Amino acid sequence: MSGSLLDLVKALPTDPSWGPPTTTETMLNGVPYAAFSKGDKLGRMADWTTEGKDREGRGGRQQYNQRYRDQIYGAGPALQTVFNIEGQNEENTFSLVDNSRTTIRTRGFGRGGGTVFRGRGQRGGPTQRGGRGTFQRVGGRGGQQGYDNRGGRGGRGGRRFGWKDYDKPQRNREASVQPKDSWKVVEEIDFSRLTKLNLETGDGEDIDDYGFLYYYDRSFDKQPGAPTSVKKLNVLERAAYNITTSNDPVIQELAERDEATIFATDNILSMLMCAPRSVYSWDLVITRHNNKIYIDKREGSSLDMVTVNENAADAPLEISEGNKDSINSPAQLMMEATHINNVFPLQTVIESDTAKREMPHEHPFYNASEETDPPASKAYKYRRFDLSLEADPEPLHLIVRTELDAVVKNNISGEDQFLTIKALNEFDNRAQGSGGALDWRTKLASQRGAVVATEMKNNSCKLARWTVQSILAKADLMKLGFVSRANPKTSNDHIILGVLGYKPREFAVQMNLNLNNGWAIVRTFVDMVMKEPDGKYVLVKDPNKPTIRLYNVPKDTFEEDEGDGIGMSVVGEDGEE
Template identity: 75%
Template sequence: MAPASLLDLVAALPPSDGWGPSVATETTLDGVPYAPYSKADKLGRMADWTEGKDRERGGRQQYGNRNYRDQQVYGANQQNNPFGIIAAEEEATFSVVDNTRTTTRGRGFGRGGGTVFRGRGQRGAQNQRGGARGTFQRVGAGRGGQQQGYDNRGGRGGRGGRRFGYRDDKPQRNRDASIQVRPDWALLEEIEFTRLTKLSLDTPDGEDIDSYGFLYYYDRSYDKQPGAKTSEKRLNVLERAAYNVTTSSDPIIQDLADKDEGTIFATDTILSMLMCSPRSVYSWDLVLTKQGDRIFIDRREGSSLDMVTVNENAADAPLETSEGNKDTINSPSGLMMEATHINHLFPIQVVQESESAKRDMPNEHPFYNPAEETDPAASKAYRYRRFDLSLADSEEALHLIVRTELDAVVKNTISGEDQFLTIKALNEFDNKAQGSGGALDWRTKLASQRGAVVATEMKNNSFKLARWTTQAILAKADMMKLGFVSRVNPRSPNDHTILGVLGYKPREFAAQMNLNLANGWGIVRTIVDMVLKMDDGKFVLIKDPNKNMLRLYSVPNDTFEDEGSVMEKVEEDGDDE
């Protein structure tokens, strides 16, 4: 005897007088086929009155988004759905009458703003044309000055959304360190740039200790309208003796240290690197030596500290050849060599060399020896200045002595007094090449859009310009001259043309580029305090090549002194062979 079904057992039960409906004896399941079950089936809305209306408007279903998730029909994954309802022919003429005025409230760029986005359409969007490839959506003005739209992958863009195609696929650049950390170096401190930018120390204007060298007068003919054809002049190669002596090798600084004139000693190029370090991108290093209560901040031999970078702060900085850049002359190292060469020649050319008309400092040139040099000395004056870095609540004096440099002198047209200048040069390599940072064409835009050209340079070369401005303020220069030098041929880094020169007051230029000198002095004081707490020895401060961080290492005293002897020994061994 076959077992009874569940329905038969229920039907056999006696009727109950309790709560609930009475048990029916008839069933409606006879003849209905079994509906297979699929885990992919989803239960959505019981009724959707908007689907037909959206199809009528020409909208496009967004497969994969959250709206489509609730629009799947139960059992849709089956090939033959036994519960599918065939619409009657008369339903084709049925339409929903809706007189409600639909409005979309978008967010634009403030009052009256609007923009156009390209991408897949969104159902029911206003001012939208459906199509097979994509749609155009106009987003009008709204409150808050924000903008909200749809990106090209069907996702919701705008506030809080992901911006596809904008640095998502940009690989992380791995730059090389300026110096290799050795196993015997001890890590003392790691300082993030976010901490450095919060430091501040109000330091009074420095005082002059002494001045050396001489200065030629600036040639005012270079101050013609920048960008004009008549103001262009060829950059010439002039052989002049120029010096870049590090701190501990400077005889004047050594003499001041022996007289206890200060506690910290540095040059303006080294000090500006430390004061503007939060703006730096490339790796660099400084050597700090503590001898008793004195600290000497030096650059090591062979360091790129004095090299002039190009577009270091650009959003799309120049690529190295190892990163796929086939254009060697426009690589960071090639541009550095070119910019350094230009900044060596430009200050020499824009002065009038006349022995009868020049400004002599109280002391002779500290590094130039006429008996040994074959080339004449370049126009250069060295000011040794002292700054007080003492804290307000501290009785202990902490003085810093820095060697600053001046490049030329000019007569004031009103008062007739001499004004001291620092002279630097910005260089243009190719505004269409990779790494140009969106720079304008100087030959066509320097005369009409001078402000835009300078603003772009402030953005792409923030660190370099901050250092130059800091050096001018440290030297107490009256004016800073910026030359605009471009290649004669964008494919050749050898020939250049001077397009014009602009002059700025250092303090005003610092305010334009948001340069805070108090923050720089706070950074110097913080690093110095770290070293003063250590025992006598040698330390190396390195900027991490790929992170916004400084690292302070304690190194052996003979770290950089034995390299020369090792090289000489190798050469002698080679000669013997």
């Protein structure tokens, strides 16, 4: 075996039945050629992704490549020498200019990379931030990210997951009404399509006014959160009415006089106009009769209840979803909030038979000979809006029954201003479902804007509905009360921490509430019903998807569950209606 490698290759037996044919050539177009041997073992594949040893001189894979990448496996030392000589000749044609290592100090961001600009701030473009020691991250995963001066990393962008967020149960809410086999789907529309609609409508006109209003007690307008403004929420027994559209005698009279085509109440209409903000399931009953459309609610509908933190990222859990605190479940919170909104407006007015604002017509629902409790301060304004389009052959009008809660004298002009009074409630800012709410007792006085902004986020649908109702009633001011539990562990006693006043249209701008979009939603569903024959239809919000479905239902649907349709409620000492 003292011969050369070439002689050894020639001496090996050949088997033409497998493998490539052997050759005696050692050059291929002037390039040294390593002969193939069937007995060679494959050492490693060629790695074309490595550019050599890293800048820091670390070992590992790069160092392995540097040492062994030029070796040829399966060939003898003679052919290896040929390749090495060729490589040396190529390297000799280059001259080394600088062999000093340049160290680039970088700031690691993990996944996403990006660049940090820091140092003394200066005035620049809209993407630059001034100030000493301020900097920002550009690019990277999740968009723009900020870092504090201590070098801490901010969020990655997008949704921020909480502790064991992956382990939380999937929300499977129940529908407000279960569709039956006899119901036929007429149309299904998602919220993304509804939010793109737009219909310009005027301010509306007054038709008739009913009821009376007491004057608002200005003592509630003291500094919110101050010890002097804290008052106990009292329960007063007053007769309150919440009658649906088709059972309203005034609306029935207006329909007979052919004053409009569509009829609704502000509570029902606000839900339809603010539908894209809703999360919980709700339903409406739409009846078409003699080319007239009546938008009603069911007996015991969820529209009569006031939701709590419906739009929070981590909304309150049901008992079936693992909530161990029953008083903070969605159903119990809605009952608590509804009770507060029934009794709070009664306490904020000064009841006086001599100082009150009488409307041209008497209370449409109160009968003094039959009722034992006095009526609550309430005025009903029936107003008409024009929903017509230029292409409509006939005008399309809508009449809505709106409500006002109190009246107050303007400090400058002395004129009467109409108010709507609502109440936000705090149950426990440390409990699940609080939505990151601040402690009202300590923050309402010093951080009023932050408290209101958090409520706008967690209760977007509820506040939008209240704002729409105030605008529909042409109210001058909307009073928002802040009511908290006396003890977070019980929902029986409450205290009033303060009251804030807002102009409805300015509040709508702060909430990014577009009334033209709401009117377009109403017109869209009205057109759907107008294309169908006379009958009864049900509009249902899907409990788990941002979708609304319109069903054609039998005429006797819900009639077996309805009572006399009076809709009166008496607020008692226990808070139940």
